[in-house]
Amino acid sequence: MSADEKFERTIRLLSRHRYKKLPVVNGAGRVIGVISRGDLINNISKKIPSLV
Structure with missing residues (x-):
């Protein structure tokens, strides 16, 4: 299984x-x-370019 x-x-x-x-x-x-929901959200937000 991959990461x-x-x-x-x-x-x-x-x-x-x-x-x-x-x-x-x-x-x-x-x-x-x-691992918490917040951990995942932080990880995802770092990988998505800012839309601002």
Whole structure:
């Protein structure tokens, strides 16, 4: 799975299930962080050129 696929899947999970945050786990299944809707919005906004 590519990074883009993981990013899109994360967006789908958050919106489909109305989650506000998701745990980030490593290969061993241990939680190593949390990603929130705000994290995704900030990431997307940095990639979209300003329309102003």
